[in-house]
Amino acid sequence: MSRSMQSNGAGPRRPGDREDICPVCKSTRYLNPEMRFLVNPECYHKMCESCVDRIFSQGPAACPIAGCARTLRKQRFRQQTFEDLKIEREVDIRRRVATAFNCQESDFETLLAYNNYLEDMEVATFNLLQGVDVDATERKLAAFAAQNAASISANNAKATETRTAQHAHTAAQKEQARLNRAGATRADVASMAEREEAHREAIDAVANAKDEPGQKVVLLKKSTARRTAAEKARDKQRQQQQQQQLQHPGDSTDHEIYKIQGLKPVIHPPPEKAYDPFGGMAHTPVYYTLQSHYEHPWLDRARTDPGIVAGGYDLREYYHRTMLAAFAGLGCFIDEEMGEKEKGRGEGDDKMVATEGAAMAAAAAAGADRAARRDVL
């Protein structure tokens, strides 16, 4: 009883807080009711928060528990999650191994490959847990992580994605459920009011009775009809909600990318080609080879005049431009192309106008004509 009273001010109690005496400073909960115990995953020795502050705030230091002497850092101290520190340690190790071994069954070609993979993982875990070949196992784990770094990170990204999608989905479900509940209570209130009204009407009818036996029955029928309509609407809403849930399955178990033994081959989409604004047109000139120097009496001034040279005028630009202009469109036969275009337009249209401008003019004239006719009317 005294314990529960003591813990009142200390907020929610964590599993490690049950001890009352700190093994390092021997202070008791009696003296310090808000005492919290922390552990470091390096050695899992428990000590109170003030001890951690006192010993490790100056930097890394040795564990104060006798016979341990491991170097600990303040940053890594945390409150334990499980009552049993062995379990705490196993969970930590399993989590660490799982960050490297994060493939799923769907990634493997055969079940045997997946089982082999799981066995590797389990052996590593067991070795770390039981302290068998710890150094070798750690090295193996590091090598494995380094080898598959890309796939591991990709897998992690994928896992986070699915997790967020799941979160979003559950949130949506909750919201829908809340709306349904609200709708249901509203419907309940409405039906209650209806029933009351029907009741009142019935009483009124009885009070003003003029020997009409069918009256009461009719009233009842009306109210039941109304109620059933409301129920039908509610049913419909529920069905829609269920359909929505079916349409959004919880997590997508798409195939993921890994390169561990026995993995399914991953088909990458072909890389996108670099954008070519000319659509495969050749850039090399067909009719000439551009030279770095051309003689031209007209250009001598541009070569020597400091007024031009100082401005950075490059004659090669001029060469390029003139040579391009000299042969651009040499193999372009305009009358041929236009002939094809005309043919494409079709000969049946005898009202065809030669140019768009003429067509526009014709349309404008027609409009003016129409306006003039309207004037007469």
Place this chain on the structure above:
Amino acid sequence: MRYQATAVQYLKRFYLTNSPMTYHPKEIMQTAVYLAMKAEDTFHSVRSFAEKLDVTTESILASEFLLTQGLRFTFDVRHPFHGLEGGFMELLAFTNGKGEAGPGVKKSPKETREEMLDMSPPPGKSKAKDIKEIVIRCQTAHGKAKELLKTSALLTDAYFLYSPSQLWLSTLLIVDEPLARFYLDTKLPLTSEVKPKIFTVLRQCAEMLRSSPATQPDKEEKKELKRIQKKLEQCRNPQKLDLVAINRAQKRDPDMNGGDGLGETVAKRRKLEREQSMKESEDLFGPVLADKKG
């Protein structure tokens, strides 16, 4: 020079879609030159330009937008002059024995130089003795071709029908056929399929350029021009007689339906009609359907 050629092309393009009976060429011509000067990087202010022509600035600016509309806002004109310079540069390079033949032709610079010396002379002249005479021949051909491009090419429809490179090569064909043939042989291999096609096109173009009218009209043509001018004065579109006034009215009242020179009452009535149709279109069942008789 370039802006003059551009102005001529502007005029030609404008009258593709407009009639000289609607817009007088004299008015449009001023604006075309002014606009071409702007487009070809030889800008003069309107005031100085108008002073030189002895007209008002308004008369130049009145038809400016009209002209740009007629050109469909395409101010760029590709001239063959640049290409001619490029060709001349290459011919000189061939005479120096430095000219590279086209990628498809396997000829060393020395071979082409010797070929040039072997070239048949222009009609009425003896064969060249040394390379200096060939250089002079190239220079004269260049000058003559340039002159042709400045006159015949602008006065005919060649700009519409042939590409700039075809234009300057056909002038070279007119001026000095053996030289043009030699030049094209260095560009296109003998087996080339397009070669005969290109030659026929160049010949057609040359024919068109030869048929061009003289730059200065002779007496009979002058007479004819006077007759046409008189006729034009009588049959011009009365709505477009005074472009300056139309422009002014349009500036004052942009709603006046594009400044058609319409009377005020007509403009007002159309405005009312437009408003009514707008109102009807907002109606629940849409506007009244137009009757078929129109």
